[in-house]
Amino acid sequence: MESEHRVAWCVVEPDGSAQGPDPGLPVFARSAVKPLQALGSVRAGVLERFGLGDRHLALACASHGGSAAHVGVVAEVLAACGLVEAALGCGPERPLDARVAGGVRPSRIRHNCSGKHALGLARCVVEDWPLDGYFRAGHPLQGAMRDCVAEACGVAEPSEEATDGCGMRTFAVPLAALARAFARLAGGGLGPSGDRCAAAMRAHPELVAFEGAIDTELMRAEDGLVAKIGAEGVFAVGLGEGRGLALKIRDGSVRAVAPAGVALVRSALGLGAAVPDALVAAPIVNSRGVRVGELRAFT
Numbered sequence: 001m002e003s004e005h006r007v008a009w010c011v012v013e014p015d016g017s018a019q020g021p022d023p024g025l026p027v028f029a030r031s032a033v034k035p036l037q038a039l040g041s042v043r044a045g046v047l048e049r050f051g052l053g054d055r056h057l058a059l060a061c062a063s064h065g066g067s068a069a070h071v072g073v074v075a076e077v078l079a080a081c082g083l084v085e086a087a088l089g090c091g092p093e094r095p096l097d098a099r100v101a102g103g104v105r106p107s108r109i110r111h112n113c114s115g116k117h118a119l120g121l122a123r124c125v126v127e128d129w130p131l132d133g134y135f136r137a138g139h140p141l142q143g144a145m146r147d148c149v150a151e152a153c154g155v156a157e158p159s160e161e162a163t164d165g166c167g168m169r170t171f172a173v174p175l176a177a178l179a180r181a182f183a184r185l186a187g188g189g190l191g192p193s194g195d196r197c198a199a200a201m202r203a204h205p206e207l208v209a210f211e212g213a214i215d216t217e218l219m220r221a222e223d224g225l226v227a228k229i230g231a232e233g234v235f236a237v238g239l240g241e242g243r244g245l246a247l248k249i250r251d252g253s254v255r256a257v258a259p260a261g262v263a264l265v266r267s268a269l270g271l272g273a274a275v276p277d278a279l280v281a282a283p284i285v286n287s288r289g290v291r292v293g294e295l296r297a298f299t
Contacts, residue, residue: 002293005233005249005256011268012179014187014242020268023176026159027248029149030170032178032230034116035061035185035197036152037145041123042193049126050080054196058204059115061197063229065210066095066110073207074109077118081125085109088117089135090166097210113166120145120168135167142169152190153177165231178236179246186226186238198226198238214258217275218265225271227261229254235261237269245269255295258282263297 008027010020038060041047047057056077064070078084090113092106108114120141124131129140136142149171150157158171173181184190185198201208205219208228214235215227224240233249235257245264249256258279265273284293 005251005253005260007247007256007260007264007297008175008250009245009247009260009264009268010175010179011264012176012183012244012246014183016180018176018179022248023174023179025175025248026172027175027178027234027246028160028162028164028170028172028230028232029178029236030164030230030232030234031063031113032228032234032236032246033149033152033171033181034063034113035194035201035226035228036149036181037116038119038197039148039152039190039193040144041119042196044123044126046119046122046126050077050122052077052080052122054200054203055207056115056119057197057200058207060119061201061228062115062208063096063112063215064115064207065097065100065213066093066104066112067097067100067210070207070210071109071114074114074118077115077122081122083118083121083125083131087121087131088114089133089168090114090117097213099211111166113164113168116168117166135169137161137163137169145169146171149173149181152181152184152194154180175246175248178234179244181244182226182228182236182238182246183242183244184238186224186240186244187242188240189242201226201228212276212278214261214275214279217279218261218273221274222265222271229257233257237261237265239269243269255282259295259297263299267299
């Protein structure tokens with residue numbers, strides 16, 4: 001044993017009660033709430049206005065890998081509303097999926113949040129909101145997204161607000177509120193717009209993240225499950241029966257999310273979660289490509 005990552009977590013039951021050690025812990029949910037941020041655009045008829053479908057919605061809920069397939073869907077959203085890549089406010093990044101990152105120059109459309117930004121821009125076009133600064137505090141889009149997150153989480157307003165890695169706003173909510181929001185998302189508690197977001201994610205798990213990512217692989221492994229990772233060690237899961245799980249790696253380590261997430265999905269939610277072994281015991285590989293250890297979850 002060399003290093004240790006402590007995990008805060010809780011499970012919310014269908015009756016709304018919270019189980020686990022850390023239900024009241026406030027966390028910045030980061031990209032985990034992308035499906036909740038998309039709710040307002042679905043309600044506003046953005047998809048119908050521009051002839052977009054579930055693939056485009058799944059990408060708006062995603063932290064995608066930056067592959068050609070992923071950026072192609074984002075490009076379709078931009079083209080549908082008459083915009084180009086330069087309209088995206090997220091900074092240029094290399095693909096999140098290391099398998100496609102080699103030799104690829106950083107770009108805005110390769111940023112893992114470009115799908116959320118593209119759908120946000122489309123909402124601005126529909127609502128006649130200014131495109132300039134659409135990602136900044138005070139813009140109507142950010143206010144609309146904040147309201148959707150708060151409503152889904154069942155809080156009057158986030159306890160804190162800050163700037164996320166992609167430039168948009170991020171919101172702090174209790175861990176139980178995040179778990180409850182995913183329980184509602186997966187269990188039909190967020191109305192038709194929530195049902196559509198959940199259905200898009202379930203239909204296209206390969207667009208929500210990428211091959212080998214915990215959210216993609218869990219959605220492939222378990223019918224009815226929706227899952228989404230967030231930066232700084234946040235992860236949320238919802239089940240069709242109306243249960244939800246949320247966790248936060250307390251030191252923000254992303255490498256601990258998959259082993260902790262799989263362990264809790266199995267132990268706290270009682271699912272089989274037949275995912276790749278690398279998510280159960282994350283391999284540690286040295287500079288020579290030799291596996292010298294692994295990261296496992298212990299309870």
